[in-house]
Amino acid sequence: MPTRLSHLFLRTLRDDPADAEVASHKLLVRAGYIRRQGPGLFAWLPLGMRVKAKVEQVVREEMAAAGAQEVHFPALLPKEPYEATGRWEEYGDGIFRLKDRKDADYLLAPTHEEVFTLMVKDLYSSYKDLPVTIYQIQDKYRDEARPRAGLLRGREFTMKDAYSFDATDEGLAQSYEAQRDAYERIFSRLGLDYVIVKADAGAMGGSRSEEFLHPSPVGEDSFVRTAGGYAANIEAFTTVVPDALSLDGVPVAQVFDSPDTPTIDSLVAFVNKNHAREDARAWDSGDTLKNVVLALTHLDGSRELIAVGLPGDREVDLARIEVAFAPAEVEAATEADFAKNKALVKGYIGPWSESGAVLGEKGTSKIRYFVDPRVVDGTQWITGANLNEKHALFVTAGRDFVADGVIECAEVRAGDPAPDGSGPVEIARGIEIGHVFQLGRKYAEALGLKVLDENGKLVTVTMGSYGIGVTRIVAVIAEANHDDKGLVWPREVAPFDVHVVATGKDDSVFDIADGLIAGLEATGLDVLYDDRAKVSPGVKFGDAEIIGVPVILIVGKGAADGKVELWDRRSGERTELAIADAVASITALG
């Protein structure tokens, strides 16, 4: 039986909802697929349910083809497993926590590594049981600081999360490849553009990690790529390290007065005027070493000041620094921080001074000092001299100072060279639609998942985790497949195969439509039938456009003469057909 529009639980809206910003959000609400229930929370209406089910179906088929088995865990879980791995604390405000009547702590799971690991531990104890990959399609909960863009970042969302368990590293590599391949097939079938980027393993721990990003201006992730095929999340981009320079013949460091030069620009202008270079070139901001004091907040709540040094023509990128110090949080140092550290002369901080080092674990400030990878031995810098209104020239890395470490602390810019030598990078935005991780043994270790190997020895299992945002993908497909009239679904996920519009004052159109629908359904197609009487053609056409079923069959003014029209929603093209040929023409579309 067709789904009749006269009875479908649906109301299309003429206006964009006031709270929607991105196209997918506006259209999914206007076309009656979803409705907002609260910040980052959405109800799914019949049309939306169908599309979501189609996406899930593609995922299930490819998971099965990759040898993964479906299970289902509760979204509501006790805190203990998450305490064992430290994530109960690490997640901070990011998860929904609640208590039962006995005052025991629970959480709405943001992801399920712990309980999957424990389940495998419960059931398996031999290497012969491995490898195994299990997955679920399930709702996840995160108390996002700022839900946004409708389905793209919600507080409840559906995710396919798979977990692989192997006895060996080689096994993990294979399990990882199997999921990665499955993801490529899934996104291809869904007709989604994607870029696989190197990702930061971050708080999840582990080693290899890649994200599947759908390039889109509304994406929240920045990534870099080159024409030569390199791609990385901007947080995982690694700077090309220059060769160290010889220290021979480098002038000795020299302090100079630099009144009223607290900023890089003012400093560069000052040295060009008063300490011009001997060669033809002028000093520029890249000759200066910018030293920025930051505050780390460690998991235990303790606060530590650090300093980072980077070329003065670069901005500090806090997100990249957080990667280096995860799971600590990073923020700019406050006035209070400076007040507490008298050794710091704001605006004139540097790694070297005539009276000895200020920065660094061994310096008078005891503040750990990290430098950008470009600050290699032998590079000379104009930088602060740790005295008010004084800077120093020719402060040379490896001679005048040695940092406590090297971290990626600078912004990535378009044109920077890729680490694999494939050329200059461009920066683009993308939406994360999938993420594959080699977790390694972190969770198995923490939760005691071990199996006996062929020698009878206990070995810790190594794991991978693999996520796909199902509801986010619905939004991404909508984002990538719409025009100014409404949605245009790819056939693979369209809520229906054919949308039959019967329109005309003669009731015979409904009889003719009934006959065509019977023929279409006999071939296995799902039909949405606009059988509404007393609704004008304009309304029906408008609804067909916003709902976005790609194939529309109009039974209207030509029907009495044996003609119907096939309307391609995507191209807008309408083709007149003989009624007798209509079913065959539609099934021939594939």
Next chain:
RNA sequence: CGGGGCGUAGCUCAGCUUGGUAGAGCGCUCGCUUUGGGAGCGAGAAGUCGCAGGUUCGAAUCCUGUCGCCCCGACCA
């Protein structure tokens, strides 16, 4: 958490500056007409004006507080 904006009918909004007891369009109900691009005419139903205090004879409107939401940033397997 910082910055900005907004809360009035199911939806999108006007009214607020200059207080006088609430409106439009869309949607919904009924009747007649209409039927290839969101129809016409007529008659209706529908709102604690986010909430709480205050000022005032009188508050959607002015004042204070509070809650909520949206956007930017920070944050985000």
